[in-house]
Amino acid sequence: MKSPSQIIKYYAEEIARKLKEPEWALRKRIRAAEIYEKAPTPPWMPEDFDLEAFASKAAEEEPLKPGEGEIPEWYKTILERIGVPEIEQSMLAGVTVMVNENVVYEAQKKELKRKGVILESLDEAVRRHENIVKEYLHRAQVPEVHKLAALHIALRRGGTFVYVPKGVRVPFPVQAFFVITEEQLAQTEHTLIIADENSYLHFIEGCIVPIPAPYSMHLGGSEFYSLKGARLRISSLENWIGKVIHVPVKGAEVHEGARLEELSVVMGGIRVGMRPRIRLIGKGAKLSFNSVAFLRNEMKSWSGSTVVHEAPKTNSSIVNRTVMKDSSSDEFLGEIIVKKGAKGVIGHQACNTLLLNDGAINTTIPKLVSEVSDADLAHEGTVGKIGEDQVFYLRSMGFAEHEAIQMLTLGFIDPLIQDLPADYVRAIREIVKMTLNAA
Amino acid sequence: MEGLEVIDLWVEVEGKMILKGVNLALPRGEIHVLMGPNGAGKSTLAMTIAGHPKYKVVRGKILLDGEDITNDPPEERARKGLAVLFQMPPELEGVTVAELLNKIKERSGCKEDVYDLLRESNLPSEMAYRYVNKGFSGGERKRFELSRILAMKPKIVIMDEPDSGVDIESLKVIAEGVKRLQRERAGVLVITHYRNILKYIVPNKVHIMIDGKIVKSGGVELIEIVEKKGFKEVVAA
Numbered sequence: 001m002k003s004p005s006q007i008i009k010y011y012a013e014e015i016a017r018k019l020k021e022p023e024w025a026l027r028k029r030i031r032a033a034e035i036y037e038k039a040p041t042p043p044w045m046p047e048d049f050d051l052e053a054f055a056s057k058a059a060e061e062e063p064l065k066p067g068e069g070e071i072p073e074w075y076k077t078i079l080e081r082i083g084v085p086e087i088e089q090s091m092l093a094g095v096t097v098m099v100n101e102n103v104v105y106e107a108q109k110k111e112l113k114r115k116g117v118i119l120e121s122l123d124e125a126v127r128r129h130e131n132i133v134k135e136y137l138h139r140a141q142v143p144e145v146h147k148l149a150a151l152h153i154a155l156r157r158g159g160t161f162v163y164v165p166k167g168v169r170v171p172f173p174v175q176a177f178f179v180i181t182e183e184q185l186a187q188t189e190h191t192l193i194i195a196d197e198n199s200y201l202h203f204i205e206g207c208i209v210p211i212p213a214p215y216s217m218h219l220g221g222s223e224f225y226s227l228k229g230a231r232l233r234i235s236s237l238e239n240w241i242g243k244v245i246h247v248p249v250k251g252a253e254v255h256e257g258a259r260l261e262e263l264s265v266v267m268g269g270i271r272v273g274m275r276p277r278i279r280l281i282g283k284g285a286k287l288s289f290n291s292v293a294f295l296r297n298e299m300k301s302w303s304g305s306t307v308v309h310e311a312p313k314t315n316s317s318i319v320n321r322t323v324m325k326d327s328s329s330d331e332f333l334g335e336i337i338v339k340k341g342a343k344g345v346i347g348h349q350a351c352n353t354l355l356l357n358d359g360a361i362n363t364t365i366p367k368l369v370s371e372v373s374d375a376d377l378a379h380e381g382t383v384g385k386i387g388e389d390q391v392f393y394l395r396s397m398g399f400a401e402h403e404a405i406q407m408l409t410l411g412f413i414d415p416l417i418q419d420l421p422a423d424y425v426r427a428i429r430e431i432v433k434m435t436l437n438a439a
Numbered sequence: 440m441e442g443l444e445v446i447d448l449w450v451e452v453e454g455k456m457i458l459k460g461v462n463l464a465l466p467r468g469e470i471h472v473l474m475g476p477n478g479a480g481k482s483t484l485a486m487t488i489a490g491h492p493k494y495k496v497v498r499g500k501i502l503l504d505g506e507d508i509t510n511d512p513p514e515e516r517a518r519k520g521l522a523v524l525f526q527m528p529p530e531l532e533g534v535t536v537a538e539l540l541n542k543i544k545e546r547s548g549c550k551e552d553v554y555d556l557l558r559e560s561n562l563p564s565e566m567a568y569r570y571v572n573k574g575f576s577g578g579e580r581k582r583f584e585l586s587r588i589l590a591m592k593p594k595i596v597i598m599d600e601p602d603s604g605v606d607i608e609s610l611k612v613i614a615e616g617v618k619r620l621q622r623e624r625a626g627v628l629v630i631t632h633y634r635n636i637l638k639y640i641v642p643n644k645v646h647i648m649i650d651g652k653i654v655k656s657g658g659v660e661l662i663e664i665v666e667k668k669g670f671k672e673v674v675a676a
């Protein structure tokens with residue numbers, strides 16, 4: 001019988017062959033396959049995980065995508081109601097050409113090209129830009145963390161690569177759909193974004209319209225690099241339909257004087273496990289990481305993050321807001337680690353959970369570890385229901401109880417999403433409303 | 440009667456009887472003032488009329504334009520034309536002033552622009568994008584309460600201390616609001632501890648509440664007696 005590592009290697013080689021990858025990239029896969037067996041098992045690993053089935057699906061010829069004829073009527077109704085951002089609409093209709101022919105986006109793509117911004121599928125970038133990709137790929141997102149991190153690296157396929165050259169500022173938010181269509185839906189897609197020294201980029205990853213996944217487990221990955229003096233803003237939006245297991249593996253590095261501002265919005269799925277690991281490795285590096293999650297039905301979630309302060313005067317701020325309904329459960333593990341020599345660190349995290357009914361369970365575990373004495377670390381956690389006074393105040397203005405709850409629930413997440421482009425804010429709000437109204 | 444009628448109202452809060460037979464009639468188009476010492480039950484009356492679930496009506500009833508609303512949920516009362524200005528309105532994080540006012544307007548059919556509604560209360564237009572009551576000063580809270588009440592186009596308004604903790608400018612703004620509501624044929628009950636607001640509005644009636652009962656009703660002269668001799672003397676007078 002083949003060992004797990006042998007199974008993974010077999011499919012890793014098959015994927016590398018299909019993608020015509022250079023030797024160095026294959027070596028990263030093989031190494032990860034070897035680490036798989038020794039790596040710890042994350043708590044969100046499905047109990048009945050079938051490695052062979054997963055790996056063979058990841059290696060299948062064509063990543064599946066819903067064809068226009070296959071989109072069910074009810075799904076189109078959802079799209080109409082939430083007022084999907086136009087570019088997402090065309091992607092979901094499976095009509096690549098529409099995206100490519102859209103005048104506005106075409107103009108923006110030209111401008112990016114003129115500035116030397118590289119924007120292409122990661123598979124292509126691995127072949128064409130070894131000089132950049134080799135150094136960064138799987139440096140922040142490493143295989144040792146746990147089995148799924150290793151598995152993702154071995155079976156990586158599809159996804160997006162963005163490189164912003166030194167000093168270049170991209171004046172508009174760049175959306176993943178600029179680059180790809182079907183590759184966004186690959187099971188093990190990987191996003192690699194590098195903002196080189198003193199550059200600026202706002203990248204919007206994923207899509208907020210519900211994604212009908214053509215597989216049962218999504219093991220995507222992402223890596224964000226904000227190099228010296230750069231400012232990198234990332235908004236990741238994910239909304240899964242049906243019984244999808246969503247367990248992305250994420251890592252980031254923030255260098256000297258650089259900033260990383262991340263917002264993650266996760267909705268849908270039946271099991272979500274995600275704890276990004278973010279390293280602040282240069283003096284004065286700054287991180288702001290906000291996440292919003294909406295859990296319902298029997299959803300199980302493992303959330304949180306690990307922030308490692310490795311340099312002096314680094315600053316991190318983590319805000320996590322989770323809305324929980326029905327009998328969902330969430331375990332938040334917020335870890336802040338300060339390494340030796342990292343003087344004058346500030347690390348604050350807040351985890352606020354809103355329970356919409358009895359029966360939903362939240363566990364919050366703060367873990368603050370410091371190897372230096374002068375670190376300013378703080379954790380604030382609140383778990384509660386919607387305030388009765390607020391509900392009554394709104395009812396006294398003529399709003400029914402469910403309308404009041406809807407307004408206050410949207411209000412709970414609003415401070416975190418308000419900086420997104422307006423049509424995304426609107427779409428998120430509509431989705432939350434629909435989710436609240438659903439029985 | 441067109442207006443609000445409170446008939447022999449007995450109200451219990453957490454097992455304690457607070458209102459002990461309150462009677463009050465507030466016709467539309469009139470301004471009434473309600474005074475009384477701390478703890479007399481004024482806010483309890485306001486909250487009971489608003490329909491707060493904590494306040495249990497043990498006996499008596501509340502009529503709005505002749506219709507019994509004693510058992511209506513709060514939103515139903517509001518839709519029938521009742522509005523209450525809160526003594527301490529709560530913060531609504533994440534809900535902007537503009538969003539709230541627009542939603543109220545949608546329901547009430549109010550045609551006034553959000554900025555105009557804010558201007559009515561002398562609030563700057565930037566206020567529209569702030570979260571309701573979040574970080575508002577005491578005076579701003581009261582003025583915002585006025586704006587959202589104007590948006591509701593109510594028939595009866597109960598104002599619980601609209602004038603406490605506000606400066607002279609805010610006081611004038613609120614008094615103007617009361618007058619406007621009266622012009623729009625609303626009945627307004629102003630609960631207050633001070634006579635200052637009476638420099639700007641002329642009440643049709645003054646009621647004095649002590650220990651859960653209205654012990655005296657009359658004209659503005661009652662206020663003078665209260666100021667000079669205290670609440671006890673009013674009852675005797």
Ligand SMILES: Nc1ncnc2c1ncn2[C@@H]1O[C@H](COP(=O)(O)OP(=O)(O)OP(=O)(O)O)[C@@H](O)[C@H]1O
Nearest residue numbers: 452453457475476477478479480481482483484493
């Ligand atoms: N929710 C409550 N729980 C317990 N007791 C209450 C509650 N609300 C009011 N009371 C009590 O009822 C009595 C009347 O309070 P109320 O707030 O109505 O007085 P008030 O006349 O408005 O006083 P003030 O002038 O100080 O505003 C007080 O003794 C108060 O402690």
Ligand SMILES: [Mg+2]
Nearest residue numbers: 481482526599
């Ligand atoms: Mg009071």
